[in-house]
Amino acid sequence: xxxxxxxxxxxxxxxxxxxxxxxxxxxxxxxxxxxxxxxxxxxxxxxxxxxxxxxxxxxxxxxxxxxxxxxxxxxxxxxxxxxxxxxxxxxxxxxxxxxxxxxxxxxxxxxxxxxxxxxxxxxxxxxxxxxxxxxxxxxxxxxxxxxxxxxxxxxxxxxxxxxxxxxxxxxxxxxxxxxxxxxxxxxxxxxxxxxxxxxxxxxxxxxxxxxxxxxxxxxxxxxxxxxxxxxxxxxxxxxxxxxxxxxxxxxxxxxxxxxxxxxxxxxxxxxxxxxxxxxxxxxxxxxxxxxxxxxxxxxxxxxxxxxxxxxxxxxxxxxxxxxxxxxxxxxxxxxxxxxxxxxxxxxxxxxxxxxxxxxxxxxxxxxxxxxxxxxxxxxxxxxxxxxxxxxxxxxxxxxxxxxxxxxxxxxxxxxxxxxxxxxxxxxxxxxxxxxxxxxxxxxxxxxxxxxx
Numbered sequence: 281x282x283x284x285x286x287x288x289x290x291x292x293x294x295x296x297x298x299x300x301x302x303x304x305x306x307x308x309x310x311x312x313x314x315x316x317x318x319x320x321x322x323x324x325x326x327x328x329x330x331x332x333x334x335x336x337x338x339x340x341x342x343x344x345x346x347x348x349x350x351x352x353x354x355x356x357x358x359x360x361x362x363x364x365x366x367x368x369x370x371x372x373x374x375x376x377x378x379x380x381x382x383x384x385x386x387x388x389x390x391x392x393x394x395x396x397x398x399x400x401x402x403x404x405x406x407x408x409x410x411x412x413x414x415x416x417x418x419x420x421x422x423x424x425x426x427x428x429x430x431x432x433x434x435x436x437x438x439x440x441x442x443x444x445x446x447x448x449x450x451x452x453x454x455x456x457x458x459x460x461x462x463x464x465x466x467x468x469x470x471x472x473x474x475x476x477x478x479x480x481x482x483x484x485x486x487x488x489x490x491x492x493x494x495x496x497x498x499x500x501x502x503x504x505x506x507x508x509x510x511x512x513x514x515x516x517x518x519x520x521x522x523x524x525x526x527x528x529x530x531x532x533x534x535x536x537x538x539x540x541x542x543x544x545x546x547x548x549x550x551x552x553x554x555x556x557x558x559x560x561x562x563x564x565x566x567x568x569x570x571x572x573x574x575x576x577x578x579x580x581x582x583x584x585x586x587x588x589x590x591x592x593x594x595x596x597x598x599x600x601x602x603x604x605x606x607x608x609x610x611x612x613x614x615x616x617x618x619x620x621x622x623x624x625x626x627x628x629x630x631x632x633x634x635x636x637x638x639x640x641x642x643x644x645x646x647x648x649x650x651x652x653x654x655x656x657x658x659x660x661x662x663x664x665x666x667x668x669x670x671x672x673x674x675x676x677x678x679x680x681x682x683x684x685x686x687x688x689x690x691x692x693x694x695x696x697x698x699x700x701x702x703x704x705x706x707x708x709x710x711x712x713x714x715x716x717x718x719x720x721x722x723x724x725x726x727x728x729x730x731x732x
Contacts, residue, residue, distance in 0.1 A: 333627070
């Protein structure tokens with residue numbers, strides 16, 4: 281296979297530098313993608329008011345719940361492509377690329393229909409306040425019109441990541457991110473379109489990024505070249521992608537269910553607290569997406585080395601990614617809290633929301649590195665083609681735990697602090713159990729690869 285300049289050799293040589301080379305562009309890409317929603321929140325908060333800010337902010341956990349099942353499949357696509365590239369099975373890698381794009385199109389249409397038809401129903405289930413629900417419903421219905429583009433971009437980027445190419449997705453998101461911010465200001469400040477304007481700006485930007493990633497794949501000169509006539513499902517590859525991706529998607533969706541429950545509890549405090557929480561959540565998201573880029577590195581590097589039958593490098597991948605994610609999580613989490621007040625003021629001129637945002641940043645963002653360490657072990661397990669086990673651990677360690685927390689501790693002590701502390705406790709519990717699972721699966725996969 282012809283190696284192109286954007287690829288990274290993950291199966292030979294030192295790892296830490298390559299992990300950073302892979303992760304940093306992906307980190308910047310994730311931050312730019314977050315700026316879609318951050319720009320929505322900041323523009324609508326400053327130029328449309330606190331109710332509109334609360335409306336947009338309150339939809340985040342619900343949107344994630346509705347799309348994460350399908351986004352999880354892109355994780356499976358990345359693992360399948362990366363493993364076959366590592367094994368130099370270029371015919372199968374080519375077929376995996378086209379199966380992935382077919383899956384992205386089906387996923388995009390499915391989420392569009394679900395979102396447009398059921399947004400209002402789910403918002404009512406979350407006890408969204410009456411002064412917010414109509415705006416939130418309008419925002420979500422427009423937002424979900426962009427789902428086909430969002431899915432194509434995510435699956436396409438997953439294919440590029442499997443090759444080690446994280447630079448070009450960064451370039452695509454830079455272009456679409458600038459357009460998104462410009463359109464936000466135009467639609468809201470000039471045309472006074474409120475939440476409809478920020479939703480419309482977001483979906484236009486998503487279609488631009490999707491078109492760019494499709495053009496990129498089509499122009500590739502290696503086995504990952506996208507031939508539009510070859511887009512179809514290969515049954516074996518669909519099943520392999522689902523085996524890894526579906527548990528990842530279910531885990532993310534169940535995380536979102538617990539977050540929706542917590543958001544419903546936050547809604548009970550009123551729109552001012554909702555607005556403060558929404559602004560803090562957006563700040564917090566920059567730390568999460570930065571750590572998530574290293575999780576993606578753990579998946580991809582592990583997958584390629586499993587495909588290349590080099591189990592001796594797997595522990596080195598784990599140590600390199602664990603060190604990196606801890607450093608990133610501590611610096612960004614603590615920094616977000618220390619700079620909390622000026623950062624929150626970017627999102628709203630209403631000073632009443634500031635104390636509520638600071639409370640979330642202190643309790644959730646400062647120990648956020650624990651979420652990163654948890655995800656590294658999940659990524660290592662998925663890279664070793666073990667996705668169901670971390671799903672169950674996460675369901676019980678985080679989702680079930682958080683639901684029980686809301687119905688027990690929060691009912692006894694109904695404060696924001698009680699709600700927020702559930703996050704770091706659940707991350708710590710899951711990290712410990714995932715580490716034990718990693719040791720067991722690593723031993724099994726080493727024995728299997730050495731026997732082949």
